[in-house]
Amino acid sequence: MTRFILRRLIQAVLTLFGITILTFTLVRLAPGDPVSLMVAGTAEMTAADLAAVRVAYGVDEPIPQQYLRWLGRMLSGDLGQSLLYKRPVAQMIGATLPNTLQLSGLALLVALLVGVPLGTLAALRRGSVVDQAIRILSVAGHAIPPFWLGLLFVLTFAVQLRFFPVGGMLTIGAHDWDLGDRLAHLVGPVLTLSLAGIANYTRYLRTEVLDVLAQDYVRTARAKGLHARTVALAHVLRNALLPVITALGGILATLVSGSLVVEHVFAWPGMGRLTFEAARAKDYPVIMGVVVLTSALLLLSYLIRDVVYGVVDPRVSRT
Amino acid sequence: MPHRRTGPLVRMVVILMAGLLLIAGCAPARNATSPAPEASDNEPVAGGRLVVGAIADAKVLNPVLSSDVPSAEVWGRVYESLIKVDPQTGAPTPRLAERYEVAPDGQRLTFWLRPGVTWSDGTPFTGDDVKATAEAVMRSKKTVRKSIFQDIVGARAYGEGKASTIEGISVQDNVVTIRLEKAFCPAITEIGLFGMIPRHVFGKYMDGQDASKNIDEAEENNAPTVGTGPFIFSEWRPNDRIIMKKNERFAFGGPYLDEWVYKVHPDTTTLAAALKTGEIDAARVEPKDVEGLQQSDHLAYFSYLAPGYTYIAWNQLRGGKEFFQNANIRRALAHGLDTQAVIDSVLLGQGQKVYAHTPPVSWAYERSALVEYPYDPARARQMIEAEGWKPGADGIYEKDGQRLAFTMYTNSGNKIRETLLQVATEQYRQIGVEVTPRTEAFEALNERVGKSKDAVYGERGGHDYDAAILGWSQGVDPDAYGVWHSSQIRSGQNQVGYQNEVVDRAVETGRTSCAREDRLAAYKAFNTQLSQDQPYNFGFAVNTLLFVNKKFQGVAPGPFPNVQNGYLWNVEQWWVKP
Numbered sequence: 001m002t003r004f005i006l007r008r009l010i011q012a013v014l015t016l017f018g019i020t021i022l023t024f025t026l027v028r029l030a031p032g033d034p035v036s037l038m039v040a041g042t043a044e045m046t047a048a049d050l051a052a053v054r055v056a057y058g059v060d061e062p063i064p065q066q067y068l069r070w071l072g073r074m075l076s077g078d079l080g081q082s083l084l085y086k087r088p089v090a091q092m093i094g095a096t097l098p099n100t101l102q103l104s105g106l107a108l109l110v111a112l113l114v115g116v117p118l119g120t121l122a123a124l125r126r127g128s129v130v131d132q133a134i135r136i137l138s139v140a141g142h143a144i145p146p147f148w149l150g151l152l153f154v155l156t157f158a159v160q161l162r163f164f165p166v167g168g169m170l171t172i173g174a175h176d177w178d179l180g181d182r183l184a185h186l187v188g189p190v191l192t193l194s195l196a197g198i199a200n201y202t203r204y205l206r207t208e209v210l211d212v213l214a215q216d217y218v219r220t221a222r223a224k225g226l227h228a229r230t231v232a233l234a235h236v237l238r239n240a241l242l243p244v245i246t247a248l249g250g251i252l253a254t255l256v257s258g259s260l261v262v263e264h265v266f267a268w269p270g271m272g273r274l275t276f277e278a279a280r281a282k283d284y285p286v287i288m289g290v291v292v293l294t295s296a297l298l299l300l301s302y303l304i305r306d307v308v309y310g311v312v313d314p315r316v317s318r319t
Numbered sequence: 320m321p322h323r324r325t326g327p328l329v330r331m332v333v334i335l336m337a338g339l340l341l342i343a344g345c346a347p348a349r350n351a352t353s354p355a356p357e358a359s360d361n362e363p364v365a366g367g368r369l370v371v372g373a374i375a376d377a378k379v380l381n382p383v384l385s386s387d388v389p390s391a392e393v394w395g396r397v398y399e400s401l402i403k404v405d406p407q408t409g410a411p412t413p414r415l416a417e418r419y420e421v422a423p424d425g426q427r428l429t430f431w432l433r434p435g436v437t438w439s440d441g442t443p444f445t446g447d448d449v450k451a452t453a454e455a456v457m458r459s460k461k462t463v464r465k466s467i468f469q470d471i472v473g474a475r476a477y478g479e480g481k482a483s484t485i486e487g488i489s490v491q492d493n494v495v496t497i498r499l500e501k502a503f504c505p506a507i508t509e510i511g512l513f514g515m516i517p518r519h520v521f522g523k524y525m526d527g528q529d530a531s532k533n534i535d536e537a538e539e540n541n542a543p544t545v546g547t548g549p550f551i552f553s554e555w556r557p558n559d560r561i562i563m564k565k566n567e568r569f570a571f572g573g574p575y576l577d578e579w580v581y582k583v584h585p586d587t588t589t590l591a592a593a594l595k596t597g598e599i600d601a602a603r604v605e606p607k608d609v610e611g612l613q614q615s616d617h618l619a620y621f622s623y624l625a626p627g628y629t630y631i632a633w634n635q636l637r638g639g640k641e642f643f644q645n646a647n648i649r650r651a652l653a654h655g656l657d658t659q660a661v662i663d664s665v666l667l668g669q670g671q672k673v674y675a676h677t678p679p680v681s682w683a684y685e686r687s688a689l690v691e692y693p694y695d696p697a698r699a700r701q702m703i704e705a706e707g708w709k710p711g712a713d714g715i716y717e718k719d720g721q722r723l724a725f726t727m728y729t730n731s732g733n734k735i736r737e738t739l740l741q742v743a744t745e746q747y748r749q750i751g752v753e754v755t756p757r758t759e760a761f762e763a764l765n766e767r768v769g770k771s772k773d774a775v776y777g778e779r780g781g782h783d784y785d786a787a788i789l790g791w792s793q794g795v796d797p798d799a800y801g802v803w804h805s806s807q808i809r810s811g812q813n814q815v816g817y818q819n820e821v822v823d824r825a826v827e828t829g830r831t832s833c834a835r836e837d838r839l840a841a842y843k844a845f846n847t848q849l850s851q852d853q854p855y856n857f858g859f860a861v862n863t864l865l866f867v868n869k870k871f872q873g874v875a876p877g878p879f880p881n882v883q884n885g886y887l888w889n890v891e892q893w894w895v896k897p
Contacts (some may be wrong), residue, residue, distance in 0.1 A: 032762025036769070038386050039463045047464050047810055054534070056460035085557075086379045086461070087541050095557050151588060159592045166593040167548045168557060172370055172580050267593075269558035277375075277558075282762070 004267035008306055012299040019295045020074075020288065024067045027284050033059050034083045034282040057083050070288060079292070082284035084278070089289040092274065099169060100258040100270035107190045108255065111197025116244070118198070119205025120237055123213065134202060143197025150192045150265035157188065164188055167267030193259055203243065215239075234247040246305065253298035257290070361500050361872075367895035368578040369871065371887065372590050372599035376558050376583045382514035383455050386463050392887060393561055393581050397546035398514030399571075401430050401449070402507070406877025406888055408682055409626075409795040411508060414571070415444065415515060415547065416495075425502030425833040428510065432493040436570040438545040442519050446490030451518035451525075453485055453510075455611075458525060458533040467509045472498045480530025480556035504833040505796035512795065512880055517545055534749075535862050537702045549574035549891035558583055573891035594618060600868040601886070606667040621865040621876050621886070622669055627792035628735060631656075631727070631743065631856040632768070632784075636808070640725050640785045645840035649725075649853040653692035655699035655750040656743055662859050665738045669862040675846035676791075676799050678860060680878040683797035683842040689850040716751040724753035725785035728767065731758035736788045739858070743788075747808040754786075766790075782814050784806050788858075795880050797842050800826040803849070817854035821845075870895050 035054050054060040058069065073080055079089035122134040158166040164184050165171065175183045212218060213236060221231045258272035269288065278286035377390040382398060385391060401416040411419070416430035436444040448735075453468045457478035468474050472487030487498040499506060514893060520539055526532040534540065543552045550563035561581040565574050582599050584590040591608035593599045595615050604612065610823040612618055633643040633652070642648045649871070662670040671679060674689040708716035708723060716723035726742060744754040759767075767783045791802070800807070804826050807813040825845035829838050865886055867874050873893045876886035 030762065031760065031766045035463075036765060037762060046466070046469075049469075053461060053463060081536075085541075086376050086384055086535070093558060151586075154589050158596055162596065166596055166598050167584055167586075167589050168582065168598070169597075172368070172560065172562075172582065264585050265589055267559075267582075267586070267589060269556065269583070273558055273585060280885050 005307055008303050010295065012303055015299060015314045016292070016295055020071070020292060021067065023291045024284065024288060025063060027279075027282065027287055028063050028066070030282070030284060034284070035059060037281055039230065056188065059083075070285070070295075074288075074292065079289040082278075082283055082286050084281045084283045084286070089285045093271075093289055093293060096271050096274050097256060099268065100256060100263075100272070103189055103193065103262075103268060103270060104255045104258060106186060107193035107197060108251065110190055110194040114194070115198045115201025116205055116237075116241070119202040120209050120232070120240070122202065122206045123209035124232060126210065134206075138199040138202045141202075144195065145261075146192050146196065146259070147261045147265055150188065150262055153188045153192060154265065167265070169268060186245075188262055189262050189268055192265070193262045204244060205240060208243055209236055210234045212240045222284060243282075250298055250301060252301040253294045256297055257294045272314065354403060355790065363573075363575050363872070363892075363894040364897060365575050365577070365596070365894070367576050368580060369576050369890065369893060370580045370582050370599045372582050372584050372593055372602035373697055374583070374587060375583050377555075377561060377581065379540050380543050380552065380555075381516065381537075382536060383459055383462050383464060383516065384540055389581075392885070393563075393605045394514055394543070395548070395887065396550045396563060396579060397543045397548045397552060398516060399547040400512045400514055401432075401438075401510035402511070402880050403888065404508065404795050406875065406879050407680075409680075409879040411511060416511070419507065419511065421504070421507050421833050423834070425504055425506075425831055426499045428497040428499070428507055430495045430497075430511075432495065433570070436547060437568050438517055438519070438547055439551045439566045440545045441568065442517070442545070444515070444517075445545055446493065446495040448515050448518050449495050449520060450485065450488050450490060452513065452515050453488055455516060455521055455534045457485065458530060459535055460533060461535045464513075467513060470499050470501060470503055470506070472500055475768060478530070480528075483527035495702055502831040502833065504830055504838060505798040507833075508795045508880075511731065515547065520544055525526070528636060550579045551607075560678070571891065571892060573894075575892070575894035576890070579890065594866050597868065600871065601874075602866060603864060603885075604864050606665070606669050609667065609669070609864055617869055618866045619869045619874065619875075621867070622862045623865075623876065623878050624671060624678070624680050624860055625863045626680055626794070626860075626878050627790060628678070628858055628860045629674045629739065629788065629790040630673075630858040631739075632789055632815045633854065633856070634782060634784055634786065635817055635854070636782075637785050639721075642718075642721070642723060643725075643770065644787075645706060646852050649856075650692065651699040651702035651750070652747070652752070653853050653856055654695045654702065655692040655752065656746050656856060658856075658859055659694070661735075661739050661742050664742075665735050666859075666861055669864060671862075672860060673857040673860050675844050675849040675857060676803065677797050678793050678878075681793075681797050685810045685839075685843050685846070688843045688847045690847070691850075692853070696746070696750050700874070703751065710751050714751055717754045722753065723751065724755070726755040726757055727786040727788065728757045728759060728764055728784055729788035730761040730764045731762070735861070737787055738790050797838070798826070798829055799842075799845065800830055803845070815854050815871065817852070819848055819852060821848045872896055 033054070035050065035057055039050065051060065059064060070080065081087065082089055082092060085092060118134050122131045125131050154166055157163045164187050169182070169185050170178070171181050172175065218231060218235055221235045255270060257275070258270040260272035260276045262268065263272040265269040273288065275290045278290070330812050343855070371392070373389055373392065375389045377393040378387055379385045379390055380394045380397065380796050384393055385394060400414050401414060402411045402419060403414045404411055407821060413419070413433070415433060415436060417433040418431040420429045430449070432444070432446060438444060453474065454473060454477060456462055456468050457474050467479070473482055473485050474487065476482040477485045489496045497510065515586045521534050521537060522533060524534045524537050542555065544568060545551070549566055549569045551566045553564045554562040560583065562827070563579045565577050584593050584599070587605050587608065590602055591612055594602055596611060597617065609620070613620055633649055634640065635643045637643060662668060662672065673679065674691055677684045677792050679686070703716055703723065708718045711717040711722065713864060727740060729740050732739070740756045740758070747754045764787065768787055768789065769782065802812045803822050804811070804813065805818040805823050808816050808818070822845055825841040825848070829845070832838065832841070856891040863878070863885065865876055870893070871893050873889065874886070875889055880888070
């Protein structure tokens with residue numbers, strides 16, 4: 001077991017290296033460098049000054065050298081300084097991550113709380129009107145673009161009806177722990193963000209439950225004369241949920257990476273916007289910081305999943 | 320150099336709230352008691368909060384290191400400058416300097432500092448702070464602002480560590496004298512409008528003897544501790560809000576507001592929605608949102624021309640496209656495009672045709688001196704045929720086996736430019752000119768237009784494009800050397816390879832003969848020549864579209880100094896009507 005974990009750990013670290021090399025190179029190969037974007041449209045600079053600024057930002061060297069320098073710093077725990085904001089990347093991520101976690105955590109919770117019962121219901125009432133209605137909802141959830149839904153929400157509930165604020169996390173002047181205010185700001189983005197998740201989990205659950213329903217032990221349970229609800233909850237749902245939990249494997253990364261579209265529409269200061277802006281400005285220390293964080297979490301969640309598999313099913317560790 | 324001329328075409332629409340006042344006056348409760356005298360209604364009262372909305376967050380709150388508009392909008396409230404400008408004319412007005420003077424030879428600037436100005440912690444503002452600001456810029460490794468101070472005598476030497484102070488800046492009591500190595504008329508506004516930072520805060524990061532020390536990593540860059548401006552920094556939640564509080568030691572009257580908040584709404588549609596619901600009090604918006612917002616009774620609407628323009632560049636140093644060197648072909652292209660149609664369709668009329676480089680709102684603009692090119696496709700065809708071109712089988716003009724065809728680039732995602740590209744492609748097709756439209760990312764286009772060399776002309780040649788839709792945003796000074804002087808073709812911004820002696824001489828004079836009438840004459844000649852030669856299709860200028868909650872009094876926006884500090888230039892005078 002220890003050898004298995006160790007081997008997976010080494011693989012994960014190597015993959016992480018691969019990801020950072022690839023991202024670093026791609027970011028730097030795209031046209032435009034951060035300094036010329038910074039000076040575009042500002043006062044004329046002499047070629048010598050421009051070159052000096054490139055040196056100061058460390059973007060003058062060949063890409064492999066830049067990468068090694070970045071790697072050295074990263075390994076010693078320093079993610080570097082944002083070129084755009086001139087402040088430590090770790091500090092920027094530290095200030096942004098909690099905002100994203102609030103939003104994506106709540107959205108995941110809503111998606112599961114709504115999606116799992118709906119999916120189960122659809123399977124149990126297979127072919128009924130309820131099933132059809134849930135299917136329509138699920139297809140709509142996949143098909144509606146979140147930015148459109150978000151704007152619709154803003155224009156209807158914030159502008160027309162004034163039920164919720166247009167955007168942001170907190171009314172200006174309100175206290176950080178004013179939960180009512182915080183929740184009012186969360187409703188729109190959480191609903192928009194969770195819709196796709198609801199659609200996903202509903203369909204997933206429906207398939208899994210139908211699968212389990214066909215199993216012998218379900219028939220046995222029914223034959224024993226157990227109450228239909230007991231069969232559904234204790235025998236069917238529990239078994240159907242196991243693969244769903246597996247599917248949550250990559251969820252750690254999704255939770256921290258944020259959603260650009262929803263954050264953009266609802267003015268939510270999260271990781272999606274941070275990453276997008278950094279990508280546009282070629283602010284590569286920030287891009288790299290986010291990439292390292294999310295890929296490390298992704299690899300970690302895969303590792304945990306594999307280990308759990310290994311515990312459950314001894315065959316896995318031998319393959 | 321006092322500039323005192325209102326731009327003739329400043330368009331300003333102010334929706335007055337007279338109607339509302341009348342209604343309030345008729346309320347029965349007011350009739351029962353003796354009505355308050357009219358004047359007291361217009362007496363500013365203290366208190367209130369202004370929430371300014373914007374689509375992007377500030378980056379760094381230090382004028383030395385910032386290069387973006389949002390940052391300037393915020394640090395502009397913290398750090399005052401030596402002078403300000405009249406928002407309608409761009410003419411300098413006093414600020415930290417109560418008086419200023421440019422020597423006739425243009426090589427010496429003198430600022431008499433206003434007595435009694437202190438930083439928000441009580442430390443007096445002195446000439447040493449002016450010096451500290453210039454030193455901070457020259458020693459910074461990350462600044463992109465060196466061009467503003469580098470011509471001061473000894474500034475370069477100081478920056479390189481060959482001197483322990485900048486020789487050309489001398490301070491005696493409240494008089495700061497700045498000597499320049501060469502005459503440079505725009506220096507008065509460039510140095511004069513630069514935010515002054517405190518020696519007693521940033522001095523600890525610098526060392527006259529040690530050029531490796533600089534303010535680049537100072538924590539005060541993101542959290543200014545003291546300022547001379549109306550507000551002092553309080554809190555910054557990145558990508559969300561910046562909160563500033565009233566500076567009780569502000570020296571220029573006011574501020575009346577207790578709090579000033581910069582709130583980020585990255586999406587233009589929800590920014591407009593937040594204006595409507597009152598979550599934000601003031602913001603610049605896009606043309607598409609104007610109509611909806613005008614229906615809100617609580618918002619005042621302002622529309623005024625911004626200094627700058629969107630243009631089509633014709634690359635004269637492009638191998639295989641030598642027809643761009645022919646001024647008559649370029650003039651024909653001017654007649655062949657209905658710019659007004661683009662203004663009406665995309666800008667919904669909120670813009671103006673432009674005929675030369677100097678902005679119509681500038682004191683140096685003179686419309687009578689310009690050649691105009693009305694939309695006239697028939698005339699455009701005649702002019703092309705007069706140059707010996709004949710329509711080919713597909714209707715596109717040909718001459719000596721060459722087709723009148725080229726590729727036109729613009730950056731993707733800019734709706735105004737993309738529409739212009741589309742209209743130009745269609746309309747030029749109608750006059751027998753074939754345009755292949757191309758869009759690419761701003762970064763890529765920037766590189767293509769700014770750096771690459773042409774395959775045919777090589778080193779002698781220009782940049783890697785045929786034609787491109789681009790834009791300039793302009794400042795207070797009409798200086799145009801960097802864009803139009805022939806010395807700027809390869810390394811500067813003259814990316815069309817335009818070369819003309821009259822223009823060269825005019826932009827040189829504009830930098831070195833600082834008397835107002837000399838500069839006026841020079842820029843008149845310059846613009847006339849440009850409008851004749853049409854090195855660009857000069858396109859159009861767009862309006863700044865601003866909405867402010869009507870409860871704020873004292874709002875007085877104008878085109879200058881430019882988008883930076885724009886309508887917030889006098890925010891210390893704003894107050895809330897109870």
